[in-house]
Amino acid sequence: xxxxxxxxxxxxxxxxxxxxxxxxxTVRSFVEExxxxxFMEHYEKGTFPSELVxxxxxxxxxxxxxxxxxxxxxxxxxxxxxxxxxxRCDSGLRSFASxxxxxxxxxxxxxxSEEQKKKWLPALAKGTVIGCFGLxxxxxxxxxxxxxxxxxxxxxxxxxxxxxxxxxxxxGSGVAVVWxxxxxxxxxxxxxxxxxxxxxxxxxxxxSMRASDTAELILDDVRIPxxxxxxxxxxxxxxxxxxxxxxxxxxxxxxxxxxxxxxxSLEYSKDRIMFAKPIAxxxxxxxxxxxxxxxxTLMQLLCLQLGRLEDEGKLKFPHVxxxxxxxxRKALEIARTARSILGANGISGEYQSMRHMCNLETVDTxxxxxxxxxxxxxxxxxxxxxxx
Amino acid sequence: xxxxxxxxxxxxxxxxxxIGADGTSIDPQGLKFIMNPYDEFAVEEGLRIKERLKxxxxxxxxxxxxxxxxxxxxxxxxxxxDDAIHVSDPAFEGGDAQANARVLAEVIRPLSPDxxxxxxxxxxxxxxxxxxxxxxxxxxxxxxxxxxxxxSDDKKVATxxxxxxxxxxxxxxxxxxxxxxxxxxxxxxxxxxxxxxxxKKKEIKKVGLADLPLKAESVGAAxxxxxxxxxxxxxxxxxxxxxxxxxxxxAAELVRLLREEAKVI
Numbered sequence: 180x181x182x183x184x185x186x187x188x189x190x191x192x193x194x195x196x197x198x199x200x201x202x203x204x205t206v207r208s209f210v211e212e213x214x215x216x217x218f219m220e221h222y223e224k225g226t227f228p229s230e231l232v233x234x235x236x237x238x239x240x241x242x243x244x245x246x247x248x249x250x251x252x253x254x255x256x257x258x259x260x261x262x263x264x265x266x267r268c269d270s271g272l273r274s275f276a277s278x279x280x281x282x283x284x285x286x287x288x289x290x291x292s293e294e295q296k297k298k299w300l301p302a303l304a305k306g307t308v309i310g311c312f313g314l315x316x317x318x319x320x321x322x323x324x325x326x327x328x329x330x331x332x333x334x335x336x337x338x339x340x341x342x343x344x345x346x347x348x349x350x351g352s353g354v355a356v357v358w359x360x361x362x363x364x365x366x367x368x369x370x371x372x373x374x375x376x377x378x379x380x381x382x383x384x385x386x387s388m389r390a391s392d393t394a395e396l397i398l399d400d401v402r403i404p405x406x407x408x409x410x411x412x413x414x415x416x417x418x419x420x421x422x423x424x425x426x427x428x429x430x431x432x433x434x435x436x437x438x439x440x441x442x443x444s445l446e447y448s449k450d451r452i453m454f455a456k457p458i459a460x461x462x463x464x465x466x467x468x469x470x471x472x473x474x475x476t477l478m479q480l481l482c483l484q485l486g487r488l489e490d491e492g493k494l495k496f497p498h499v500x501x502x503x504x505x506x507x508r509k510a511l512e513i514a515r516t517a518r519s520i521l522g523a524n525g526i527s528g529e530y531q532s533m534r535h536m537c538n539l540e541t542v543d544t545x546x547x548x549x550x551x552x553x554x555x556x557x558x559x560x561x562x563x564x565x566x567x
Numbered sequence: 568x569x570x571x572x573x574x575x576x577x578x579x580x581x582x583x584x585x586i587g588a589d590g591t592s593i594d595p596q597g598l599k600f601i602m603n604p605y606d607e608f609a610v611e612e613g614l615r616i617k618e619r620l621k622x623x624x625x626x627x628x629x630x631x632x633x634x635x636x637x638x639x640x641x642x643x644x645x646x647x648x649d650d651a652i653h654v655s656d657p658a659f660e661g662g663d664a665q666a667n668a669r670v671l672a673e674v675i676r677p678l679s680p681d682x683x684x685x686x687x688x689x690x691x692x693x694x695x696x697x698x699x700x701x702x703x704x705x706x707x708x709x710x711x712x713x714x715x716x717x718x719s720d721d722k723k724v725a726t727x728x729x730x731x732x733x734x735x736x737x738x739x740x741x742x743x744x745x746x747x748x749x750x751x752x753x754x755x756x757x758x759x760x761x762x763x764x765x766x767k768k769k770e771i772k773k774v775g776l777a778d779l780p781l782k783a784e785s786v787g788a789a790x791x792x793x794x795x796x797x798x799x800x801x802x803x804x805x806x807x808x809x810x811x812x813x814x815x816x817x818a819a820e821l822v823r824l825l826r827e828e829a830k831v832i
């Protein structure tokens with residue numbers, strides 16, 4: 180099959196700077212040479228490719244938008260393009276980078292003390308410590324404000340009690356950013372894995388995101404020093420700020436998954452002969468391909484504009500909701516369509532589209548479901564909240 | 568030590584090359600350009616020597632060519648090179664390997680490097696002549712197509728392993744010397760994202776004819792002893808013929824075609 184070279188129907192590349200393109204092409208080469216060849220094996224076995232953590236850290240993937248603390252200081256468009264290339268490999272690989280960067284390093288950088296930043300950020304950037312983010316609970320997904328996990332002050336310590344569910348990187352993490360109610364207010368804490376009473380159990384029988392580490396966190400009266408509280412992480416709003424960062428990366432990331440599916444099905448359709456001509460020569464296939472190409476182009480344009488807005492400090496969270504909602508759902512539809520073009524071959528892991536399709540079911544749900552983002556955009560348009 | 572690394576912008580290996588309308592040039596329209604893959608080994612080797620020595624060693628990337636050469640220099644800087652020099656001048660256009668080597672030798676001479684590294688050949692014209700000619704102009708020893716390189720602790724001697732028919736040849740050279748790099752010498756690193764951001768801020772020095780002790784008639788097309796007369800496309804392959812039928816019928820038809828059409832039996 181022809182080598183993947185991105186998809187640029189509307190000459191969007193001409194709107195990117197040289198360094199933005201260099202970031203994208205560097206991550207693309209890394210994915211092509213180091214990550215993709217072995218990914219399916221991990222997916223089938225249900226293991227995260229932890230051998231990729233060190234090379235990703237050397238590349239500078241983790242905390243790439245942060246300044247200082249050995250981070251790259253990328254702008255938000257370069258960051259988005261990086262996420263796109265990682266998810267071109269697999270949503271699990273992008274999720275790892277999203278969590279480490281947007282959900283662990285970002286809150287420490289934004290809400291942490293100087294001491295916490297110095298202790299954790301360089302180690303997280305180097306990948307010597309892996310982090311996870313514990314907000315969601317089994318019974319509180321779309322409504323995190325209802326969480327039951329609590330923190331109680333006791334002398335020089337806090338005592339955390341509760342459990343968290345669907346936690347990416349949970350089993351492999353050395354530190355967890357845990358959100359718990361302290362005197363009724365949602366507050367962020369850093370919990371090291373070796374703390375007594377802390378346990379991470381892998382989620383079993385996953386049919387999606389199989390090459391990602393997904394865990395349940397148990398906090399059974401875990402005692403942490405008061406210095407482990409993130410001093411500025413007070414209120415649900417702070418947790419949602421982290422999610423907003425991650426969602427922005429997702430809106431870009433799924434373009435990569437969609438491009439992988441489009442590229443694969445386009446090339447396949449040109450080679451696959453049925454009734455004496457390539458299936459690409461039939462109108463039904465061409466409609467599928469034209470729809471996919473159009474959606475990818477629209478996804479790219481939306482993300483590029485949001486990235487530029489964020490770099491100008493003008494991005495608002497409902498913008499990100501629109502992009503996350505639209506792009507993930509479109510990517511999911513593209514993956515399904517690509518799978519259909521591949522015919523019977525499409526159900527095999529020799530091809531990528533069905534793997535992406537299964538992953539995107541998760542991506543459509545996590546970090547704010549399609550439905551919740553619909554309500555956020557609806558709230559923004561009408562001024563009337565319709566969540567409850 | 569001072570290490571000079573020569574890098575060149577070449578069309579991506581997957582590019583479809585089109586001959587220009589004049590028949591003596593390549594049409595750059597629609598081509599994707601990359602750093603010559605053998606030059607990546609050279610950059611990597613320079614950086615590894617610097618990292619091993621842990622002293623004040625600097626790596627300077629030099630590229631001659633049109634504006635797109637800046638991109639490969641940025642890549643070299645992003646990988647970790649300290650400085651970059653872009654050699655460009657309208658007078659250099661149309662130069663052959665010798666004329667270009669003459670220019671590059673004069674760019675490199677005032678830098679007084681201890682080691683010059685380049686790729687074993689550029690994958691565009693495959694001439695493999697520029698690097699050895701530079702060594703000749705600068706009067707330094709050279710080892711070409713090297714798959715292993717060691718620098719002595721006193722930084723005075725380079726030992727290079729060269730693959731030759733039936734075995735390996737070990738070459739010892741006093742520095743300064745020139746080495747061209749072969750696949751297997753090392754595994755080139757990726758430019759890191761912080762490296763890309765740092766490279767963006769670094770200045771790329773421009774060098775033109777006016778900066779060099781050379782006359783216009785000794786560079787570019789005027790200073791070249793060879794000239795491209797015409798490029799030809801490879802002839803198109805004839806279409807493949809599929810033979811149908813059972814094994815006996817296929818064999819009979821094949822014999823008939825080989826005798827009557829191909830006329831080889």
